[in-house]
Amino acid sequence: MIDLELVRKEPEKVEENLQRRRNPEYLRLLAEVRSKDSEWRALRKQADELRRQRNELSQRMAGAKTAGGPTPELVAEAKAIPERLRAVEDRENELLRDRDAALMRVPNLLDDSVPYGKDDSENVEVAKWGEPAPPGDRMPHGDALEALGMAEFDRAHRVSGAGFYYLRGPIVLLDLALQRMAIDFLMERGFTPVIPPFMLRREPYEGVTDLADFGNVMYKIEGEDLYLIATSEHPLAALYRGEILDEERLPIRFIGLSYNFRKEIGGHGVDQKGIFRTHQFFKIEQFIFSRPEDSPKLHEELRANAEELFRRLRIPYRVVNVCTGDVGTVAAKKYDIEAWFPRQQAYREVVSCSNCTDYQARRLGIRMGKAGKPGKSVPHTLNSTAIATSRALAVIVEQYQQPNGSITVPDVLRPYLGGRKELVADAARI
RNA sequence: GCUGAGGUAGCCUAGUCCGGUAAGGCGCCAGCCUUGAAAGCUGGUGGCGGUCUCGCCUCGGGAGUUCAAAUCUCCCCCUCAGCGCCA
Numbered sequence: 001m002i003d004l005e006l007v008r009k010e011p012e013k014v015e016e017n018l019q020r021r022r023n024p025e026y027l028r029l030l031a032e033v034r035s036k037d038s039e040w041r042a043l044r045k046q047a048d049e050l051r052r053q054r055n056e057l058s059q060r061m062a063g064a065k066t067a068g069g070p071t072p073e074l075v076a077e078a079k080a081i082p083e084r085l086r087a088v089e090d091r092e093n094e095l096l097r098d099r100d101a102a103l104m105r106v107p108n109l110l111d112d113s114v115p116y117g118k119d120d121s122e123n124v125e126v127a128k129w130g131e132p133a134p135p136g137d138r139m140p141h142g143d144a145l146e147a148l149g150m151a152e153f154d155r156a157h158r159v160s161g162a163g164f165y166y167l168r169g170p171i172v173l174l175d176l177a178l179q180r181m182a183i184d185f186l187m188e189r190g191f192t193p194v195i196p197p198f199m200l201r202r203e204p205y206e207g208v209t210d211l212a213d214f215g216n217v218m219y220k221i222e223g224e225d226l227y228l229i230a231t232s233e234h235p236l237a238a239l240y241r242g243e244i245l246d247e248e249r250l251p252i253r254f255i256g257l258s259y260n261f262r263k264e265i266g267g268h269g270v271d272q273k274g275i276f277r278t279h280q281f282f283k284i285e286q287f288i289f290s291r292p293e294d295s296p297k298l299h300e301e302l303r304a305n306a307e308e309l310f311r312r313l314r315i316p317y318r319v320v321n322v323c324t325g326d327v328g329t330v331a332a333k334k335y336d337i338e339a340w341f342p343r344q345q346a347y348r349e350v351v352s353c354s355n356c357t358d359y360q361a362r363r364l365g366i367r368m369g370k371a372g373k374p375g376k377s378v379p380h381t382l383n384s385t386a387i388a389t390s391r392a393l394a395v396i397v398e399q400y401q402q403p404n405g406s407i408t409v410p411d412v413l414r415p416y417l418g419g420r421k422e423l424v425a426d427a428a429r430i
Numbered sequence: 431g432c433u434g435a436g437g438u439a440g441c442c443u444a445g446u447c448c449g450g451u452a453a454g455g456c457g458c459c460a461g462c463c464u465u466g467a468a469a470g471c472u473g474g475u476g477g478c479g480g481u482c483u484c485g486c487c488u489c490g491g492g493a494g495u496u497c498a499a500a501u502c503u504c505c506c507c508c509u510c511a512g513c514g515c516c517a
Contacts (some may be wrong), residue, residue, distance in 0.1 A: 041480085048479080048486045055451075055486090058498045062450040078497035225507095244440060373440055373458060373475090 001363045017109045029102045036099035050085045107329035108359040117323025130316025133342040141397040142274025149426040163279035170423040175389045177416035182284040182387040191253040196235035199226040204238040207364035210329045232256025233383040236287040244369040256285035281390035288382040295380035299355040302384035306351045312412040316340040332357040339395045350391045353384035
């Protein structure tokens with residue numbers, strides 16, 4: 001949620017920023033917020049005056065009670081006010097509801113450095129690392145895993161549907177090794193690991209995500225006010241809902257460990273079979289609560305951490321500055337890291353790194369303060385993938401695939417696999 | 431799931447039976463005192479406003495009764511405790 005005070009004081013600045021998204025709906029929402037708000041403020045003045053009269057009469061009645069009871073004239077006068085007040089109050093509440101509903105749908109204000117673009121094809125490359133490998137005669141990662149007996153897709157689809165998978169054998173250890181490597185790396189940099197709830201109630205969830213996600217992305221638990229999390233970013237952001245964070249203790253750095261559940265996984269494209277797009281995947285996430293002035297610097301820190309992890313895995317990648325059409329409603333600025341998939345001869349997204357500024361924190365009612373006293377300012381929240389293991393495994397299987405189909409273990413992961421250098425087919429598989 | 435106790439300002443608590451417009455403490459801020467600090471004393475300290483020595487709002491949420499609701503009635507939400515179930 002953007003700052004209502006800013007909308008009141010510098011509406012042209014807000015409008016100019018929203019213009020950059022070139023979506024007329026957002027300008028309409030802003031106009032609605034402004035008109036409902038000024039109408040509400042005018043009406044509130046009226047209501048305040050009526051309430052003042054009512055309070056004054058009530059005081060006189062209270063005095064008259066001890067002096068032998070109020071006169072009939074006084075009672076009649078007092079009775080007339082609630083009727084008039086009710087009409088004004090009903091309208092007042094309606095305006096407030098409409099204003100806030102519109103405000104909740106206004107997207108975050110964009111950072112100046114976000115490029116204009118209509119969709120992800122217009123994201124701007126800002127960095128690149130490593131030598132993209134040629135395709136050779138590699139198998140797509142899904143087929144390779146199946147051939148090694150390390151994944152079951154058909155059986156998973158029969159019991160859970162498309163978008164699900166079984167992993168089995170040594171690839172599971174590789175998954176755990178990736179997790180552990182990322183956790184160790186981040187703990188050395190001051191991050192605290194957290195296993196959050198994997199389900200959230202609706203109200204806190206509305207604080208962290210686009211309202212449209214409730215229909216498109218999240219799984220709802222039937223008969224309960226609970227949603228499966230789409231990323232650990234969400235429960236981490238909601239952790240301090242309604243609280244006051246001591247500004248002396250910021251930034252707070254967390255590592256989120258969770259499975260993530262998503263209804264929408266897209267579809268078409270080459271090499272669809274596999275674990276690149278799934279309804280369920282594991283992710284190690286970086287998350288930070290920061291002071292407003294520190295968030296741009298910390299955003300770069302998150303990006304640098306994610307880049308370093310992929311460099312340690314020796315996986316070529318590039319970084320894009322995500323354009324207006326792809327940045328979403330919550331982030332003010334976003335980088336994606338796209339790893340090189342040699343079989344597809346394409347860079348594909350493996351990391352998403354966002355500075356959400358005060359948008360989530362304000363929706364969640366998180367404030368900053370000193371010594372427990374609330375201040376005016378709202379902290380910033382930032383999040384970035386460290387390693388989403390499914391996608392990292394997919395790119396490792398392509399990148400490290402040997403002519404005989406086996407998978408070389410990246411050097412940096414070997415300590416986590418007891419020194420193991422290679423993953424080979426499971427001869428005993430059924 | 432059952433039973434009970436609760437939800438009051440940044441925090442803790444009183445007020446609820448019996449309706450009259452949030453008392454007190456902690457913390458924080460300022461002043462006094464002090465070489466300095468602590469202690470002590472005095473004052474201030476929820477939100478909003480276009481009228482700012484004024485006004486309105488605020489007691490988990492909503493609806494109702496009333497001239498008037500933290501207080502009475504109804505519905506809902508949440509937390510804790512005990513019991514039940516359970517890896």
